[in-house]
Amino acid sequence: MxxxxxxxxxxxxxxxxxxxxxxxxxxxxxxxxxxxxxxxxxxxxxxxxxxxxxxxxxxxxxxxxxxxxxxxxxxxxxxxxxxxxxxxxxxxxxxxxxxxxxxxxxxxxxxxxxxxxxxxxxxxxxxxxxxxxxxxxxxxxxxxxxxxxxxxxxxxxxxxxxxxxxxxxxKPAQACLASRVPYGIRVTTKILDKIAQAESYLRELGFKQLRVRHHDSVARIELPPEELCFLLESNIRRRVTSRLKKIGYQYVSADLDGYQTGSLNRSLRSGTINRGIQDKSGE
Known part of the structure; x- marks a missing residue:
């Protein structure tokens, strides 16, 4: 056996x-x-x-x-x-x-x-x-x-x-939508809804393994490296940029490092999350 x-x-x-x-x-x-x-x-x-x-x-x-x-x-x-x-x-x-x-x-x-x-x-x-x-x-x-x-x-x-x-x-690994928000940035229903709308649209275009990281006015899209070329095709790029701006983002970027689970945890490993932010989470 x-x-x-x-x-x-x-x-x-x-x-x-x-x-x-x-x-x-x-x-x-x-x-x-x-x-x-x-x-x-x-x-x-x-x-x-x-x-x-x-x-x-x-x-x-x-x-x-x-x-x-x-x-x-x-x-x-x-x-x-x-x-x-x-x-x-x-x-x-x-x-x-x-x-x-x-x-x-x-x-x-x-x-x-x-x-x-x-x-x-x-x-x-x-x-x-x-x-x-x-x-x-x-x-x-x-x-x-x-x-x-x-x-x-x-x-x-x-x-x-x-x-x-x-x-x-x-099935690709999944995580809650709050995982797209950098540590220390307050999580609100409005932010979660923007992320959900952005990722839902990308899924409609055929992307399955993805993250839209929320950086205030910037949406940073993570995709597997082999799918970046498809995203950057002129027609798809224009459609994605237009839709995400309508959702509320001013700028739309593609992360050249590609899709990575837990990419926002880098700030924990590097120690850039300061003590005040960590203490605040315990309130």
Missing amino acids: KIVTKKLRSLEQILSDMKSVVVAYSGGVDSSFLAAVSHQRLGRQSLAVTANSPSFAPWELEEATALATRFGFNHRIIETKENEEPGYAANGARRCYFCKNHLYSHFHDIATKEGYRYVVDGSTTDDLKEFRPGGEAAREWAVQSPLVDAGLNKNEIRELSHTLGLPTWD
Whole structure:
């Protein structure tokens, strides 16, 4: 038996032993896989919950809902307001902590009121190596991470997702819209809406793996290097520039370094986020 198959069997046993779970389900690669396996093992005793808010991209909600319907998940959408949390809006280095703390409080309430034994998330062994303040919130709310307990990494989850027939197996990595805003710049609903509109338009043009980084009056577009040539074709360039200016940006730029997950975390690694901004996030 392949190692990855053994890990899947381990995950199935872990979930069976849990008896009933609320799955933090965003529709990404990891949470979709967890929701699918949980549904297979626990049926109606598995509830996949998606938190909808201004920081959650509209197309992500549509895709998460479509997948849940296709595979028959016990699925629920709740409305959350993490963007109204002072620590989240301040957008310091611990923004993700305040976001997850808000979300997990809602998931915990559902589990407590409706008799689900655990809240589980899609964290993987790879996530343990990265800067993720949300992990602290998970520990505080006793959120379990079955994929970590089964020893699964992201590549193995993609492989197993393909085997299970999940369309998310090759889905690009996603993150909340606030991740497009540099640390220290206050996150507002207006800014999140501009980013959502800009990325939605680029997706309509056929771009899938992308980020529109918000730098006040400047929209900095990140795409895989091989797609930059298409963006810079005169007709596409004019259309993109025109639409993003209508959305509210004065300048539209293409990042020549290309698409990079967590590119705004460079300021954390370089130490350019000053102490005052970090402290502000804890208000």
